[in-house]
Amino acid sequence: MEVAIFWLLAVIIIASAAATVFSKNIIYSAFSLLFSFLGVAGIYAMLSADFLAVTQIMVYVGGILTLILFGVMLTNRITMMSLKTDVFNFIPGLTIAAVMLAGLLYVIWVTGTWASDSPAAWDTTVETIGTLTITRFLLPFEVVAILLLIAVVGASFIARKDKQKIQS
Amino acid sequence: MKLELLGHLILTVAIFGSLFLFVAYAVYFERKVAAKMQNRVGPDRVGWYGLLQPFADILKLLLKEEIIATQATKFVHTLAPAISVIMAFITFAMIPIAEGFYIADINIGMLYMMAVTSIGVYGVTLAGWSSNSKYSLLGSMRASAQMISYELSMGLAVVGVILITQSISVVSIVESQTENILYWNIIRQPLGFLIFWIASFAEANRLPFDLPESEQELVGGFHTEYSSMRFALFFFAEYTHLIVASSILTTVYLGGYQIPFQSFLFPGLDGWWLVSAQILTFILKMCLFVFLFMWVRWTLPRFKYNHLMELGWKYLLPLGLLNVVLTAGWLLIYDGF
């Protein structure tokens, strides 16, 4: 049962990721990304990383994809144009993909033994995450706050620039 | 009472069926309430007191022609109402209707409900976009912006409850609010309740926040270009949201299935009697909220869009932050540092 669901999710993720890349219509690209994100959330849930799964949905599906859709909808007639799905930037793209693959394979190689069973106890991860963010990972936690602050300032800067453009 | 897996599966089917019935009758109930408030009779032709009206409506809409405008993107246009109604239904999965009677109790239940709601926004967004009509697109832009804005305040209000309960599981949230009314979160978190309640009006797209479908300016908003069962699914999703929002409010703030002063009033209650009494309590509390939603709808006028966004971002969001800080500070004093 679990194996079947895993394969189902894997097929959904890869198929919709492929659809995102190859689709000629930008809305369909964005839309298939939705299923890709949901599939990844499903994988997280199966790994008993329940908090991560929900975070994946709330941030990526609820936030970032909405942002992308808004961007597409707000842009003048972009939805009418068909996208170029030809290959360009072939060498840099291939290089980046190769490096990524090598990195992943290296990590797989280094990690000697993998747990092949699902964790015996489906304990909640939230409590551990809560303790760790306040104790061991305190500095990254506060750095995240500063990073988000910078993001807010950056976002409002973009908006202001737009306003000036309209006035002039 | 403890249920086995099979019990939970049977319960899932039962809850789905009753949710369906409740939603159908919520429409009838709303029409009756509206009629009473405006001194009319309301539906009374089909069946006894018009009680078969919901089924007549469904049958009628099933038999109508599907009109898909030529300029629409057909595939997305078909998918959008389905997304809306599916997401509305599966939000209910975490809500316990009696002690031990729930579809699932997952550690992050509260977050699950928020996450599913945030997927539900896509139904509206895609409906507006795929219709390729000005009214629809404007309505759906308004709807998505409004829903994500109020989701923030909703999330913040819930943090206050989680601080007290120390768990995100919905079942623990209900269990922490005992039969003693003073332990209900509406008493412990009045500010949080108010924020959550106002935000759920916006999430359910109901008056006074129903700008996405304001009839006078946008015809029907995002569902202007929809007909037959496709329209009915949006309508269904809206009323499912109403029921689910009332259930969540009941569960999180009004003690869920907890019968007030049960050990004092009904000391001998146990077994199936207790379960039935708890389900009944849950339904009554939920209906109270459903009625409040309707009462507000037929009483208050609609907000202006800038006022709506101002309320969400400039009042509810800072108030939500304040609520978190106050609750944490109070708990610190209460637990003695």
Next chain:
Amino acid sequence: MFEQYLPVLLLIVLAVAFGAGSLLLTGLIGPKRPNQVKNSAYESGMEPVGTAHERYSVKYYMVAMLFVIFDVEILFMYPWAVQFRMLGLFAFIEMILFIGLLFAGYYYIIKKGVLEWE
């Protein structure tokens, strides 16, 4: 256990079946008499002018952008809230700092007038 997700899956299957079923059914039994006027976009009885995919106010985009930022911040609060009563004063000070930074950003966007809808 993994089994606790099974009823949720069943509910999803039921909901999908309902959604897909009613869409299929209405497509099968509904009449089909399309004509050009019926299938044109509704614009209060006028001939549709232009396309709907015009430019819209950038405000909507701003709202989505700010939503992502604040959503991430609120998500950080959940694990903290669960563990707060275990960790006590230290966690409180940490979160005051976190919320303080969040509020600084919030104050900035309010003062900049980013969220002013005309």
